[in-house]
Amino acid sequence: MTPEEFQNTVIQPSFTKPVLVDFWADWCDPCKILEPILDELAIENSDIWSLVKIDTDASREVAAQFDIMGCLPSGYSATANSSPNTTVSCGRRRWGNGLKAN
Numbered sequence: 001m002t003p004e005e006f007q008n009t010v011i012q013p014s015f016t017k018p019v020l021v022d023f024w025a026d027w028c029d030p031c032k033i034l035e036p037i038l039d040e041l042a043i044e045n046s047d048i049w050s051l052v053k054i055d056t057d058a059s060r061e062v063a064a065q066f067d068i069m070g071c072l073p074s075g076y077s078a079t080a081n082s083s084p085n086t087t088v089s090c091g092r093r094r095w096g097n098g099l100k101a102n
Contacts, residue, residue, distance in 0.1 A: 002062070003065070017049055019049065019052055024055060056068055
């Protein structure tokens, strides 16, 4: 994903509803654990927030903009009128409840 694609895929849609960006990598075992949880939560809450997944190995420039350097999985939530919020967690309750509260 290029910075321009990030703008179109994450920033612009965040004016409508929050967007959770899942920064992941194929070599990251915790990312593999988190993936089905995030997928399920995204389906259950599609009317509340959106999920965008970014492969940090394929999108190094975007990952670097958020200081994502080997500490995976990392999540970034974007809403149009708030400061960026970065969270690192494999706990379903922490991810899901945090997004519903925002």
